[in-house]
Amino acid sequence: MRIACPLCGERDLREFTYKGAALALAYPSEAASAQEWDDYLHNRDNPAGPTRELWYHGSGCTSWLVVTRNTVTHEILAVELAENAEEASA
Amino acid sequence: MIDLKAKSACEGLLPIEIGGVKLSEVAPAEMTLIAPYRGKEAALAKAFGGRWPAAGETASVEGGVLVWFGRAQAMLIGTAAPTTLAKFAAVTEQSDAWARVLLEGAGARDVLARLTPLDIRDTAFAVGQTARTELFHMQVSITRVSKDAWQIIGFRSMAGTLVHDLQRAMKGVAARAI
Numbered sequence: 549m550r551i552a553c554p555l556c557g558e559r560d561l562r563e564f565t566y567k568g569a570a571l572a573l574a575y576p577s578e579a580a581s582a583q584e585w586d587d588y589l590h591n592r593d594n595p596a597g598p599t600r601e602l603w604y605h606g607s608g609c610t611s612w613l614v615v616t617r618n619t620v621t622h623e624i625l626a627v628e629l630a631e632n633a634e635e636a637s638a
Numbered sequence: 639m640i641d642l643k644a645k646s647a648c649e650g651l652l653p654i655e656i657g658g659v660k661l662s663e664v665a666p667a668e669m670t671l672i673a674p675y676r677g678k679e680a681a682l683a684k685a686f687g688g689r690w691p692a693a694g695e696t697a698s699v700e701g702g703v704l705v706w707f708g709r710a711q712a713m714l715i716g717t718a719a720p721t722t723l724a725k726f727a728a729v730t731e732q733s734d735a736w737a738r739v740l741l742e743g744a745g746a747r748d749v750l751a752r753l754t755p756l757d758i759r760d761t762a763f764a765v766g767q768t769a770r771t772e773l774f775h776m777q778v779s780i781t782r783v784s785k786d787a788w789q790i791i792g793f794r795s796m797a798g799t800l801v802h803d804l805q806r807a808m809k810g811v812a813a814r815a816i
Contacts, residue, residue: 555693555709556769557762560755563772607772609693611709629709 552627555609567602568592570614573630596620602630647737647797654805657812659743661804664789666738667702670719671730673711678726685723696768696781705781705791708770713779713791737797741804742787745811750788752807756780758788774803 549561569592576584593599596619603613612630617623646666653662674682683690689697691706698704702716713732723729741749750758756771757763758780768781776799779791792800 556771557694558757559771562755607777608770609708610770 549622549624551603551613551615551624553605553608553611553613554627554629555611556605559605559608563605563607564613565604565606567604567612570600570602570630570633572602573614573633598625647794648739648801651798651801652739654801654808656805656808657745657815659741659745659749659808659811661801661808662740664738664740666733667716668714668718668731669733669736670714671707671711671732672704672714672719672723672727674727679710682723682726685720685726691768694767694769696766705768705779707779735794736791737794737800738789738791739800739804740783740787740789742784744786745815746786746788748811749804749807750780752810753803754780758782773800776800776803
């Protein structure tokens with residue numbers, strides 16, 4: 549598997565670390581209910597198909613990336629810098 | 639009074655030469671990491687006469703060179719950073735923090751190819767280009783300084799590992815030579 553880092557170009561998987569659903573970028577507001585925080589912290593969908601996830605290019609440019617990956621085929625559909633990613637709940 | 643002995647990162651380890659490939663330590667020079675604050679990138683580039691390196695590039699500046707060193711940062715090597723840069727960027731003096739070695743020779747690329755997943759063919763990695771990538775299991779900065787010479791910057795605390803990994807690969811390549 550290879551990921552095309554927006555800064556470094558296409559790189560081998562070994563340079564990256566998987567973090568989790570990109571949902572982590574979507575903080576609930578301070579006034580959010582306990583239920584909303586519970587969802588944010590613990591509850592994730594587990595779709596068969598395209599998902600948006602956070603990857604860390606730790607052995608490269610040290611960017612956080614939002615990678616759109618098909619969990620069925622492992623196909624990488626899109627990669628963007630997390631700093632540029634729109635609120636990632638999709 | 640304590641008498642501290644100055645030692646370079648790879649003292650006692652380098653230089654070595656195996657199979658026509660040479661690994662040597664680059665003479666210590668000032669190294670300063672410069673990371674522009676958000677929104678100050680243009681002002682910082684202006685301070686360097688517009689010569690701020692894009693991702694994967696190096697830029698020569700007065701007295702030294704700017705090596706792209708990861709997202710939103712570059713390492714100034716060879717000259718001190720003007721204090722006026724502090725307005726635009728986080729500026730950190732790191733001269734003692736890195737081990738800087740030069741791998742050179744006709745087989746240098748074959749040695750590197752054993753250690754890094756980076757595409758280092760001429761078409762993908764020309765002279766003057768740089769990358770942060772893996773060398774065996776360690777994150778390094780690799781810059782192609784000439785056709786057959788590559789500068790590798792690794793953590794000073796891991797200098798022994800850096801030399802060891804490169805030496806093993808050099809032996810491996812030499813053993814395959816006809």
